[in-house]
Amino acid sequence: MNMCLDCIPCFVRQAADAVRMSVSSEEEQSRLMHSVLAWLGGMDLDQTPPAASQMIHRRLRALLPEGDPYRAAKDRHNSLAASLMPSIRRRIAASFDPLVMAVRYAITGNIIDLGAKNSVGIGEIYAELQSTPMQPVFGDLEDLKKASLKARNILYLADNAGEIFFDRLLIEQLAGARVTLAVRGKPVINDATRFDAHAAGFEDIAEIIDNGSDAPGTILDDCSEDFRRRFDEAELIIAKGQGNYESLSSATRDIFFLFRTKCPVISRHSGFSVGTFVASNLSSGQSLAQPGEVQ
Amino acid sequence: MNMCLDCIPCFVRQAADAVRMSVSSEEEQSRLMHSVLAWLGGMDLDQTPPAASQMIHRRLRALLPEGDPYRAAKDRHNSLAASLMPSIRRRIAASFDPLVMAVRYAITGNIIDLGAKNSVGIGEIYAELQSTPMQPVFGDLEDLKKASLKARNILYLADNAGEIFFDRLLIEQLAGARVTLAVRGKPVINDATRFDAHAAGFEDIAEIIDNGSDAPGTILDDCSEDFRRRFDEAELIIAKGQGNYESLSSATRDIFFLFRTKCPVISRHSGFSVGTFVASNLSSGQSLAQPGEVQ
Numbered sequence: 001m002n003m004c005l006d007c008i009p010c011f012v013r014q015a016a017d018a019v020r021m022s023v024s025s026e027e028e029q030s031r032l033m034h035s036v037l038a039w040l041g042g043m044d045l046d047q048t049p050p051a052a053s054q055m056i057h058r059r060l061r062a063l064l065p066e067g068d069p070y071r072a073a074k075d076r077h078n079s080l081a082a083s084l085m086p087s088i089r090r091r092i093a094a095s096f097d098p099l100v101m102a103v104r105y106a107i108t109g110n111i112i113d114l115g116a117k118n119s120v121g122i123g124e125i126y127a128e129l130q131s132t133p134m135q136p137v138f139g140d141l142e143d144l145k146k147a148s149l150k151a152r153n154i155l156y157l158a159d160n161a162g163e164i165f166f167d168r169l170l171i172e173q174l175a176g177a178r179v180t181l182a183v184r185g186k187p188v189i190n191d192a193t194r195f196d197a198h199a200a201g202f203e204d205i206a207e208i209i210d211n212g213s214d215a216p217g218t219i220l221d222d223c224s225e226d227f228r229r230r231f232d233e234a235e236l237i238i239a240k241g242q243g244n245y246e247s248l249s250s251a252t253r254d255i256f257f258l259f260r261t262k263c264p265v266i267s268r269h270s271g272f273s274v275g276t277f278v279a280s281n282l283s284s285g286q287s288l289a290q291p292g293e294v295q
Numbered sequence: 296m297n298m299c300l301d302c303i304p305c306f307v308r309q310a311a312d313a314v315r316m317s318v319s320s321e322e323e324q325s326r327l328m329h330s331v332l333a334w335l336g337g338m339d340l341d342q343t344p345p346a347a348s349q350m351i352h353r354r355l356r357a358l359l360p361e362g363d364p365y366r367a368a369k370d371r372h373n374s375l376a377a378s379l380m381p382s383i384r385r386r387i388a389a390s391f392d393p394l395v396m397a398v399r400y401a402i403t404g405n406i407i408d409l410g411a412k413n414s415v416g417i418g419e420i421y422a423e424l425q426s427t428p429m430q431p432v433f434g435d436l437e438d439l440k441k442a443s444l445k446a447r448n449i450l451y452l453a454d455n456a457g458e459i460f461f462d463r464l465l466i467e468q469l470a471g472a473r474v475t476l477a478v479r480g481k482p483v484i485n486d487a488t489r490f491d492a493h494a495a496g497f498e499d500i501a502e503i504i505d506n507g508s509d510a511p512g513t514i515l516d517d518c519s520e521d522f523r524r525r526f527d528e529a530e531l532i533i534a535k536g537q538g539n540y541e542s543l544s545s546a547t548r549d550i551f552f553l554f555r556t557k558c559p560v561i562s563r564h565s566g567f568s569v570g571t572f573v574a575s576n577l578s579s580g581q582s583l584a585q586p587g588e589v590q
Contacts, residue, residue: 008332009305012303
């Protein structure tokens with residue numbers, strides 16, 4: 001899906017966040033923002049949001065002091081998520097349908113997204129977790145369940161740090177299959193990298209690969225050859241989060257997208273209102289204008 | 296108060312809103328946004344948010360087709376507010392303290408602000424109105440009440456269209472005084488102009504003046520001489536909304552500010568958390584770090 005006018009303020013906010021986290025002098029912050037804004041004035045709007053965001057964050061990395069401005073936030077989110085795991089794992093195990101419940105928690109984890117807004121409060125996460133067990137999941141949940149139980153080889157495209165712990169709980173429910181977890185090739189926003197996959201202990205339950213790209217999504221042409229081969233060979237692909245949906249919604253193979261609709265742009269494109277829990281198998285060009293509630 | 300990094304995404308969003316409401320071709324929208332972004336790259340950040348916003352909207356007026364892009368939204372908000380007035384007026388009249396209740400409703404009306412976000416839903420307004428009677432008002436409400444009952448000559452600085460109908464209900468409670476309602480001198484965002492003051496029938500209960508300026512706030516140096524004289528002569532000034540607070544928080548005379556804190560920037564500057572109902576007499580330099588709840 002292509003970006004639109006409403007994506008631009010969000011990119012500018014991401015840039016302001018990255019600048020503030022990297023530089024403390026207000027004068028320098030202001031100089032950097034001027035540079036980013038002037039550069040944005042020449043940006044091509046005819047691309048997907050993750051492609052645009054990739055360009056912006058490359059530009060920011062060239063301007064900002066070396067280092068990952070989001071590392072501290074990612075560590076905080078990983079720690080918080082780690083502390084929540086034991087009780088959520090018990091809740092999933094005690095539920096009527098652990099796989100479906102794990103899908104709900106995995107989608108709940110998708111609120112930990114510094115691309116969509118500039119902070120995620122602990123209070124907000126706790127409140128969301130309270131309502132998770134009752135959340136309806138829209139799309140093709142039954143199909144995902146069937147496909148998950150049948151597939152011997154699943155490629156799971158991760159989204160953000162912190163959130164990746166919630167993904168782990170879902171992947172624990174897919175124990176019948178060989179699961180490969182793919183993370184971003186380089187740090188961008190708070191997207192998960194190999195570092196975060198190891199923080200969540202994925203080496204015990206899945207193979208960890210990276211996609212070779214620094215986009216906050218999965219832009220196949222920008223991914224490594226090895227990743228694209230794994231993408232083609234996977235029996236089932238589960239793609240987590242808005243960035244993966246934005247970059248893969250026109251892909252020519254079946255993909256199950258799991259995400260929370262977090263902005264009006266995604267809502268208009270997917271047909272689901274903001275805040276919806278989505279688990280949907282979107283073939284290219286398939287319309288979601290009238291989605292049915294499955295569970 | 297000066298703007299900060301977090302104001303920039305909000306300005307970009309305002310620009311995207313204005314462009315979308317004025318031009319339908321996506322290609323032309325994209326061209327205009329490029330131009331606005333490139334221009335923003337050279338903007339002086341050392342100014343108040345309303346001063347920066349004034350410059351941006353002047354630039355937009357120079358780029359966009361003639362006309363007021365926000366007029367249709369302002370008409371919708373006026374119509375909605377007009378339809379709500381009879382029942383709210385009855386609720387105020389039946390309350391224990393009609394003046395204080397009218398202050399609460401006037402502050403509730405402050406959510407109708409297209410500067411702070413790009414739409415205000417009817418559902419949101421109804422939900423807010425349900426909780427209005429129970430809302431605590433932070434700041435100096437008792438002082439405002441005393442000053443309102445004593446003053447013979449009050450200058451009321453209006454904020455937005457739609458919201459101005461809620462202001463009318465408060466001004467009806469100040470019947471002992473001669474009230475002058477000041478609106479913006481020219482259209483900017485959804486701020487109220489003379490057109491909206493007449494739509495709310497203010498000519499029956501107050502003198503209507505405009506401040507001669509096209510800023511979404513009250514930048515005294517930019518206002519007409521006549522307005523500044525009225526500002527100096529007024530016994531009591533009530534300034535509505537964030538824009539008036541942002542532009543007058545360093546003024547050298549007492550002003551009662553009535554607003555809803557709608558963004559983290561205002562929250563940090565005023566000391567009130569986001570969503571608070573504020574009625575406060577802020578002398579220049581006075582700290583609000585530990586505000587007390589009054590009513």
